[in-house]
Amino acid sequence: MLKKIQQDFSYYSHEFKDNYRKGVHRLRTILASRAQAQAFVSNAGGVAVVLGYEPETPDKNAQELYALLAASPYIDDAAQTFLGSIYEAGAESQDAMYSDSARCLEILHDPVMSRAAGAGTVSAGKWIATLAGQSCAAYTGIAAVAASETAMTAVAASETAMAAVVCNATALNAVVTSQVALNAVAASETAMAAVIGNATALNVVATSQAAMNAVAASETAMTAVIANTAAFNTVVTSHVAMNAVASSYVAVAVVYESAVAVEAVKANETAWATLTGATSAVMGKAAAKLAGLNPADYADMTAVASSSTAMAAIIGNATALNAVVSSQTAMAAVASSNTARTAITNSATAKNALTSSPLKTTVTKGNGNGWENRTIRNGMGYLISCFNANSGGEAGSTWYKLDGAQTSQPAGTTNVGKFFTSSLAIYWWSSTSSVTYIPC
Incomplete structure (x- = not known):
């Protein structure tokens, strides 16, 4: 004899799958009624029909049914019911479900269960907190995790926690919309590796101004991005990303330190115009940094160009010199300064660099x-x-x-x-x- 959960699964399968179009309408109608919705998300057989399909083998309305439930205010209850039918020891509450680190790892390594756990804001936060070695009871959801410097430092340092973040839209969105979370991710090689290794996550970051600002401000993050050809190509082709890069002297310096990165930017006319059009403040500090000087000592490129010490350091550093002769902003400051003009005119090295300038x-x-x-x-x-x-x-x-x-x-x-x-x-x-x- 079939158990109740099997009977319910069979019933809802007929309701949702016998006619794909009508099945979607039926779930939408159920979710529109609080009483019906609460009854449905408490039914293990019913939620298994919606949450239990294999991501790689959806039928004709599986993704649409899932999207409806995931966007509803009942997704956390549905996920708890679904996982509670698998782990009876965690069925009592979400804290009970996600307090076991071994169980959280099992969920992570199962694509169906990890999708369910990551769908709800509460479940995603408690699950990821445990994966990062934190107490799930200390966080009400993923927004609380993303807002906590302590939690996000732990998440960013954890391969398993970051794997959960980049694979789930709910968690990823919480991270991208939290400055605390973005700063932690950008400062971590582990976290950046996870972002770079996931095309969806990388695209979300590259098209988010806040996320790219954090990445561009971090030498760790920019170095990681540039070291990965596919990741840097994503940045180069994103208007948002290149604006962030050109607004950060840290990012500009890191780009110019890599001949491969410079060539990649040059290959994209829009990206190259954005980089070489960086402001005087950005270019001045970037040139100083590349020349081994303290960027804080120079307000902008005008200050650099008027300093014989700075110009000597730039001329003595091939990378810094190439950055200056490639930048319209920097060359305008140089041409306006008698100190800079004299330094360059008296240097065969500087003259040679100018003959190869892409601005010529x-x-x-x-x-x-x-x-x-x-x-x-x-x-x-x-x-x-x-x-x-x-x-x-x-x-x-x-x-x-x-x-x-x-x-x-x-x-x-x-x-x-x-x-x-x-x-x-x-x-x-x-x-x-x-x-x-x-x-x-």
């Missing part, structure tokens, strides 16, 4: 042979080189002007390597002549 642009005459006096730029910049395609008498007549000061241009390429603060003009003849400079 080349203008070719290109409008046919014939004499032309053209203003290339009004404003600041750095003239890298001029190419005069002519020879003979024409070569001697060609010139370039920096801030109104004229210099004759011989045939061939002339490496100039000088700043200008107001204008760059050139007088040329051949259609293939060109000038290469960095606008600042």
Whole structure:
């Protein structure tokens, strides 16, 4: 003879599954009535029909039924009934269910049970607290766990607790919406590994401004993200994530410390524009950090550019120098400072870095042979080189002007390597002549 739970399971299976569309309507109707809903979530056979399907093999309305129940205010009671039918020792209460760490591990390793435990705000909080070595009785739910620095430090340090967090939308949402929780996750290599290893969790973090702000502010978190190609690609392609990165000098410095990361950002035009457009405050502190200086000593890139000590340190550090010559903001500050201009002009290393700057642009005459006096730029910049395609008498007549000061241009390429603060003009003849400079 079938036990009652089996009979109930059979009954609700017919109610919900004989007609998939009507089954969804039936559950919706049940959940709309408090009395009917409470009776249903107290029925082990009934909730097993909704919560007990294998995640990898849903039938045509399994996910819709589950979504209805999970979004209802009765999900915690349903989860307790479902798990209580499996673990009679924990059926008395949620504290009894989740106080046993071995049981919580069993639940974690079973996809059906872990989905049920993670669906409710109360059950998810108590389950994850125990997995993290905390007392489940001390927390009313996942919001309380996420708001507790003590609890979240423990959760972030626990592989098992983080596995539960990243696999359950309820827990993940609580973490992403709590600054306390985000700070704990971003500071933990264990927690970041869990986030990076789960595509859904990573996408949630990369598209959350609060989450990405926490990640970008943490050297630990940014280092972990950059070390994982797929994770960093997710960040690079997210407008929210790149804005967070470009707003944090810590994140900007970590990106520039990785040649692979820099190339990945360069490959995405929008991301590269965001990174190189970081504010003067961000770029100044990032450059200082990369050069081994104390970022707190410099308010912005203007302060860095006006310091001979800072400029010497930057020129002496290839990573810091590459960051500066790649940033429009940084180069504007450099071009505005006599101290910075002098330091760079007197350094072959700095000049070489500028010739490779991604900011450089080349203008070719290109409008046919014939004499032309053209203003290339009004404003600041750095003239890298001029190419005069002519020879003979024409070569001697060609010139370039920096801030109104004229210099004759011989045939061939002339490496100039000088700043200008107001204008760059050139007088040329051949259609293939060109000038290469960095606008600042």
